[in-house]
Amino acid sequence: MDQITFIFNIMVPAFTNGLLITLALIAVTAPIGFLLGVGIACGRVYGGKGLSWLMHLYTIFFRGCPLLLLLFILYFGLPSFGIVLTPFVASVMGFIFCNSAYNSEYVRGSILSVKEGQLIAAKALGMTKNQAILNIVLPQALRRSIPGISNEFIYLIKYSSLAYMITVIELTGASKLIATKYFAYNETFIAVAIVYLLLVTITTFGASALEKKYAIPG
Amino acid sequence: MTDDRYILRLENIKKAFGKNEVLKGVSLEVKKGETICFIGPSGTGKSTLLRCINQLTIPDSGKIFLNDEEVTHAGPRINYFRQKIGMVFQNFFLFDHLTAVRNVEVALLKVKKMNPKEAREKAMFELKQVGMADWADHYPAELSGGQAQRVSIARALAMDPDIMLFDEPTSALDPELTREVLEVMKKLAVEGMTMLVVTHEMGFACSVANKICFMEHGHIKEQGTPAELLNNPEFERCKAFIGEFREYSQ
Numbered sequence: 001m002d003q004i005t006f007i008f009n010i011m012v013p014a015f016t017n018g019l020l021i022t023l024a025l026i027a028v029t030a031p032i033g034f035l036l037g038v039g040i041a042c043g044r045v046y047g048g049k050g051l052s053w054l055m056h057l058y059t060i061f062f063r064g065c066p067l068l069l070l071l072f073i074l075y076f077g078l079p080s081f082g083i084v085l086t087p088f089v090a091s092v093m094g095f096i097f098c099n100s101a102y103n104s105e106y107v108r109g110s111i112l113s114v115k116e117g118q119l120i121a122a123k124a125l126g127m128t129k130n131q132a133i134l135n136i137v138l139p140q141a142l143r144r145s146i147p148g149i150s151n152e153f154i155y156l157i158k159y160s161s162l163a164y165m166i167t168v169i170e171l172t173g174a175s176k177l178i179a180t181k182y183f184a185y186n187e188t189f190i191a192v193a194i195v196y197l198l199l200v201t202i203t204t205f206g207a208s209a210l211e212k213k214y215a216i217p218g
Numbered sequence: 219m220t221d222d223r224y225i226l227r228l229e230n231i232k233k234a235f236g237k238n239e240v241l242k243g244v245s246l247e248v249k250k251g252e253t254i255c256f257i258g259p260s261g262t263g264k265s266t267l268l269r270c271i272n273q274l275t276i277p278d279s280g281k282i283f284l285n286d287e288e289v290t291h292a293g294p295r296i297n298y299f300r301q302k303i304g305m306v307f308q309n310f311f312l313f314d315h316l317t318a319v320r321n322v323e324v325a326l327l328k329v330k331k332m333n334p335k336e337a338r339e340k341a342m343f344e345l346k347q348v349g350m351a352d353w354a355d356h357y358p359a360e361l362s363g364g365q366a367q368r369v370s371i372a373r374a375l376a377m378d379p380d381i382m383l384f385d386e387p388t389s390a391l392d393p394e395l396t397r398e399v400l401e402v403m404k405k406l407a408v409e410g411m412t413m414l415v416v417t418h419e420m421g422f423a424c425s426v427a428n429k430i431c432f433m434e435h436g437h438i439k440e441q442g443t444p445a446e447l448l449n450n451p452e453f454e455r456c457k458a459f460i461g462e463f464r465e466y467s468q
Contacts, residue, residue, distance in 0.1 A: 121311035125325035126301035140315045218359025
């Protein structure tokens with residue numbers, strides 16, 4: 001089999017299938033991980049002592065636990081408690097825990113960077129705390145979180161490959177299968193690395209565009 | 219006391235931050251349409267007193283009444299009172315991510331639940347009142363301090379407050395910008411707005427205030443009309459304080 005045949009008949013279909021799974025993992029994880037992250041950050045900054053502590057524990061645990069171990073526990077460990085997850089669901093859950101824990105720290109930092117006067121002025125106008133957070137603090141904080149959250153998004157693109165370790169045939173998994181089958185390690189892995197690089201580059205430019213779009217004039 | 223001539227009453231307000239007693243029992247009665255200026259050395263509780271009135275700072279004891287309704291211990295109803303008590307801050311505290319007009323309309327939309335068209339009209343009207351209509355689409359960072367402060371006055375006025383609190387509104391501004399803000403405040407006072415103003419602008423206090431309160435060490439040490447306070451202050455420290463201003467303004 002020559003190179004051209006290999007690329008078009010083997011690599012492209014395998015990569016396409018794998019890429020779709022990778023994109024699906026990211027598409028489910030990223031929005032939920034983002035929203036959870038914002039919620040956790042708000043809980044830590046504005047919640048009472050109890051809630052704040054609970055959220056802190058969450059971040060300590062999920063930033064502290066190696067993601068691969070977390071996936072192993074979710075997929076291989078939970079069945080002994082009668083909870084059986086499909087590989088895809090277990091992966092997404094692990095990613096969401098990890099993604100949201102990191103995102104919450106980016107958002108928390110941004111919330112703390114919003115000057116206190118903003119919240120004071122909002123309260124003085126008769127806004128409830130929730131209205132003030134939602135309409136005044138978060139719009140400013142989230143703008144400042146864009147670099148951090150896009151950073152975490154880039155990580156997500158790459159650590160989504162860990163799903164392969166619990167049998168999800170995503171991009172890395174698909175490439176591994178054909179690399180071993182056809183004994184074409186270099187071609188395959190370099191090609192798949194380029195695909196990841198493309199995804200990350202698109203994200204980088206996307207984040208810049210987002211930052212520009214939401215930049216506050218002046 | 220249920221004298222309904224008073225729009226605002228403070229009864230024996232006390233506030234301490236840790237061991238530092240900032241307000242040691244301040245009582246005050248304000249009539250509708252009055253402008254009261256608070257003067258005195260820094261750190262004597264003037265700003266804290268204003269913040270107690272709309273409960274941004276919760277006093278340790280004492281009661282506050284707005285139109286004979288108790289503001290202290292109001293629970294969630296405090297957000298209603300805060301709409302009735304406009305506040306203007308030394309550092310403006312405009313919402314950085316919103317244009318001038320959106321700064322003014324955001325509370326109309328979110329708190330008063332006005333429809334967007336009405337809110338925009340009201341916001342533009344208030345910006346016109348402070349001479350900032352031409353700057354409606356500019357962001358706070360694009361405004362001078364005087365312009366920003368005028369927008370913040372418009373923002374407070376948009377809620378149709380019963381009284382306005384000004385916490386050193388011109389202390390962050392140079393003399394020229396100070397004048398443009400004081401002009402707006404003077405106009406408000408003339409139009410009959412009830413105003414409590416913490417200020418170091420003696421010229422403004424003397425020409426606009428119905429009453430000047432001299433504060434020191436957490437007490438209102440002396441109060442009276444500008445003429446009374448300027449011509450024969452009873453209290454020695456007040457005399458010295460006003461004297462210093464006179465010296466510099468000559």
